[in-house]
Amino acid sequence: MKIKLKALHDKVSSHVSAIYPEADVNRLTRQLLAAMDLQDDCKKPGVHKNHWNQQDVIAITYGDTIEREGEQPLQTLHQFFKQNFSDIINSIHILPFYPYSSDDGFSVINYKQVNQKLGDWQDIENISRDFKLMADLVINHCSSRSEWFEQFKNNRSPESDYFINVDPSTDLSLVTRPRTNPLLREVNTLDGVKHVWCTFSHDQIDLNFANPKVLVLMVSVIEYYLGMGVSIFRLDAVAFLWKKIGTSCLNLPQTHEIIRLLRTLIEHKNPKAVIITETNIPNRENLAYFGNANEAHVIYNFALPPLLLHGLITGNSFYLNNWLMSMPPAQDGTTYLNFIASHDGIGLRPVEGILSDDEINQVADTMQQFGARISWRNLGDDEVRPYEINVSLYDALSGTVSGKDNWQFDRFICAHTIMLSLEGIPAFYIHSLLATENDVQKMQRSGNNRAINRHVWDFKELSDVLHDESSHHAKVLNRLKTIIKIRTGQAAFHPNATQYTLHMGEGIFAYWRQSRSREQSIFCFHNITDQVQDIALAGVNLVQTYQWYDLFSQQVYDDLQSTLQLQPYQCVWISNKK
Numbered sequence: 001m002k003i004k005l006k007a008l009h010d011k012v013s014s015h016v017s018a019i020y021p022e023a024d025v026n027r028l029t030r031q032l033l034a035a036m037d038l039q040d041d042c043k044k045p046g047v048h049k050n051h052w053n054q055q056d057v058i059a060i061t062y063g064d065t066i067e068r069e070g071e072q073p074l075q076t077l078h079q080f081f082k083q084n085f086s087d088i089i090n091s092i093h094i095l096p097f098y099p100y101s102s103d104d105g106f107s108v109i110n111y112k113q114v115n116q117k118l119g120d121w122q123d124i125e126n127i128s129r130d131f132k133l134m135a136d137l138v139i140n141h142c143s144s145r146s147e148w149f150e151q152f153k154n155n156r157s158p159e160s161d162y163f164i165n166v167d168p169s170t171d172l173s174l175v176t177r178p179r180t181n182p183l184l185r186e187v188n189t190l191d192g193v194k195h196v197w198c199t200f201s202h203d204q205i206d207l208n209f210a211n212p213k214v215l216v217l218m219v220s221v222i223e224y225y226l227g228m229g230v231s232i233f234r235l236d237a238v239a240f241l242w243k244k245i246g247t248s249c250l251n252l253p254q255t256h257e258i259i260r261l262l263r264t265l266i267e268h269k270n271p272k273a274v275i276i277t278e279t280n281i282p283n284r285e286n287l288a289y290f291g292n293a294n295e296a297h298v299i300y301n302f303a304l305p306p307l308l309l310h311g312l313i314t315g316n317s318f319y320l321n322n323w324l325m326s327m328p329p330a331q332d333g334t335t336y337l338n339f340i341a342s343h344d345g346i347g348l349r350p351v352e353g354i355l356s357d358d359e360i361n362q363v364a365d366t367m368q369q370f371g372a373r374i375s376w377r378n379l380g381d382d383e384v385r386p387y388e389i390n391v392s393l394y395d396a397l398s399g400t401v402s403g404k405d406n407w408q409f410d411r412f413i414c415a416h417t418i419m420l421s422l423e424g425i426p427a428f429y430i431h432s433l434l435a436t437e438n439d440v441q442k443m444q445r446s447g448n449n450r451a452i453n454r455h456v457w458d459f460k461e462l463s464d465v466l467h468d469e470s471s472h473h474a475k476v477l478n479r480l481k482t483i484i485k486i487r488t489g490q491a492a493f494h495p496n497a498t499q500y501t502l503h504m505g506e507g508i509f510a511y512w513r514q515s516r517s518r519e520q521s522i523f524c525f526h527n528i529t530d531q532v533q534d535i536a537l538a539g540v541n542l543v544q545t546y547q548w549y550d551l552f553s554q555q556v557y558d559d560l561q562s563t564l565q566l567q568p569y570q571c572v573w574i575s576n577k578k
Contacts, residue, residue: 005040008268009033015261019254020212028212035219036265045267048293048333051274054493057484058091058134058427060342062104063118065430068459074119076459078127084466084477085433088484092127093134093234093427095343100143102203104343104454106136106236107143111221121228128229134276135230139218140237141204144185149205155190162217164197164208164243176250178240178280178349178387180378199240209241209258219265226266232274233266235259235296239279239289251285259295274298276337280347283323283354293331301336301424302350306389308340308418310355310363312411313400315529317509319354324501324511329423335495336424340415341432344450345375345388346396360386362401369403370395371438373449390449394435394476400530407530409472410569413479414526417571418509420487421524423499428480431455434462435476486551490575491515492522502540507533508566522551523574527566535564546576 013029020028059081064073066080074097081092096105099115114120127133142148151159166172172183177199184195185202197206207214222233242254259277266273277289277296283303289296303323311320330336346367348360355363364374364386372391376384389396397411398404412435420426431453439455465473487493492513502510507529513522523540527533538561542548548557551573557564566572 004042004044005033005038008038008042008264011264012261015257015264018257019215019261023212028216031212031216032219032261032265035216036223036269038265038268042268043271045271048331049271050332050335050494050496051272051297052335052425052495054490054495054497055488056091056132056425056495057089057488058093058337058425059085059089059430059433060093060095060339060427061430062095062343062454063097063115064456065454066457066459066462072119072123073117074114074123074127078123078130080459080462081127082130086130088481088488089131089428091132091134091232093232094124094127096136096138097124098138101145102143102201104448104450106138107141107201107204108138109143109146111138111142112224125229128231132232133230134232134234135225136234136236137218137222137225138236139207140199140240141206144203144205153187153189158213160191161211162208162214163205164210165194166197166245168195170245172245174246174248176240176248177378180376180384197243200237206240206243208243209254210243215258215261219262222262222266223269226270226273231270231272232276234276234278235262236278238277239281239285250281251279251288256288256291256295259289260291263295263297276300280344281349282352283326283350286350287328290330290334293333297333298335298337298425301338301422302347303354304338304419304422305340305342305346306348306351306360306363307354308415309346309367309389309396310351310359311509311528312397312415313363313366315400315531316506317528318506319351320509320528321501321503323354324422324499327423329499330496332496336422337427338419338422338424339427339429340419341393341429341453343429343454345390345453347388348386349377357385364389366399366401367391367396370398371440371452372396373443373452375449388449390443390452392436392438392453392455393429393432394472395438405530407568409475412476413483414528414569414571416480417483418524418526420483421493421513421522421573422511423495423497423513425495426487429453433477433480434466435473483552486573490520490522490551490573491517492520492575504535504539505533507531508535510535520575520577521546524571525564525566525574526571527569530568532568533566535566537562537564542574543576548574548576551575 068076099109101107148159185198242252243249274297276298289299367389375388377387398408436455443452465471492515498514500512504510509526
């Protein structure tokens with residue numbers, strides 16, 4: 001074995017030993033290296049490399065969000081993005097584009113096929129040539145209609161050990177539940193009745209990663225995706241991966257070690273590839289997925305959407321400020337993914353322990369006034385708690401706790417201006433870029449609360465409203481384009497640039513960003529209220545020897561003892577460098 005491959009073999013072996021101490025470590029290591037097709041000429045990843053900069057902006061979309069008659073949706077999507085977003089978006093997260101049986105793609109039937117209703121692998125590769133491509137690795141579970149599960153029911157090897165069979169009398173009371181349905185599903189098999197583990201729904205059967213063959217199989221899937229142009233991997237629901245009876249089965253040490261192993265394998269195949277962990281859990285637990293800069297390259301800033309929503313509907317930045325001060329600067333080679341809307345709802349678990357139960361309920365109650373639906377999770381003993389708010393962000397920001405008002409557009413733009421200026425990589429859900437409203441009809445037809453924010457646009461209808469400058473869709477997109485273009489030109493908005501929280505009063509959310517070279521500073525002030533707010537520039541400590549100006553209005557601030565007046569939901573980015 002040559003030196004480079006031997007070093008990699010030893011590193012993978014150390015991961016394997018930690019996960020499977022009883023396994024034949026050398027044999028399993030060879031299988032994993034073969035599954036990733038790693039030879040002695042494999043790449044050597046750099047240490048603490050940032051594979052991103054201030055020009056990185058991600059769009060999140062389903063493959064069929066935009067449809068045109070007579071054309072495969074992935075082709076339509078590709079064309080739409082090139083025509084409308086190529087000047088502001090360089091990365092696309094296409095939500096699961098595989099054959100599926102439920103959950104809009106997250107119940108995968110076949111991991112190595114593209115859903116024929118969307119297109120084929122050639123369409124995926126074409127998109128990857130024009131944009132960085134992010135894809136879901138639905139790693140925790142697969143569809144009950146998958147070939148793997150069919151073979152399990154027929155007691156065929158090796159699939160007979162791919163899933164978790166549990167005696168229904170087992171005490172599972174400590175298991176953390178994200179849903180209200182029973183954890184176990186009764187299944188008739190050739191070997192008799194079995195009860196399989198289903199963290200999410202009974203159509204989504206959890207895979208048994210205690211069986212090393214499952215891990216090898218998933219590594220082969222990753223290798224296939226890399227070959228098809230995927231360079232960013234979203235590890236879906238990965239916090240639930242490892243199960244151990246008598247524990248919460250959430251965030252277990254084996255789960256973290258598997259992520260470290262996957263990172264080692266992926267980086268040696270493609271040193272520029274990125275792993276993002278999707279862990280919709282309390283903030284402190286979420287931060288643990290950075291590891292020691294050796295697990296996820298990027299973690300979702302899951303606390304941001306509910307905290308920002310709370311701040312904008314109450315006009316109070318207290319919790320936003322406290323949260324921002326508590327967020328550790330990401331080491332080089334890691335960063336945050338900032339988003340405020342997604343294909344799912346606005347998760348509330350990340351703010352448990354930050355907002356009180358009454359404050360969480362206040363947010364949920366206010367959102368219901370704006371057409372939202374609430375999804376619940378089971379705490380046991382018939383107790384449930386709000387888990388997720390299902391609503392389009394445009395409608396969610398149509399008012400405050402006092403009700404609807406006339407500040408919807410300004411509040412919506414303010415929210416995204418904040419997202420764009422925070423430490424990390426910004427990610428826009430496509431329906432935020434398009435200011436799509438609640439799709440109540442789709443939700444009612446599907447019986448799925450999340451469908452309220454999964455509208456499907458007709459290509460011509462969408463093109464027409466975006467060309468109509470009087471439509472709120474066009475107004476939002478044009479304004480967001482302007483802000484994004486300003487943002488991508490500022491070194492102080494590098495995802496790893498310095499960030500300090502500023503305390504300017506409860507109605508202002510403010511922070512200072514400084515470029516890694518220390519040459520540019522930007523003071524970001526955001527009025528999150530429907531009232532005029534004043535800021536004394538003397539209290540901001542702007543350096544007298546620089547000329548300061550607003551990146552939006554180009555207004556120059558010569559008198560640093562003056563007062564900056566912000567209109568409702570107005571944002572100002574004051575920079576020292578043009």
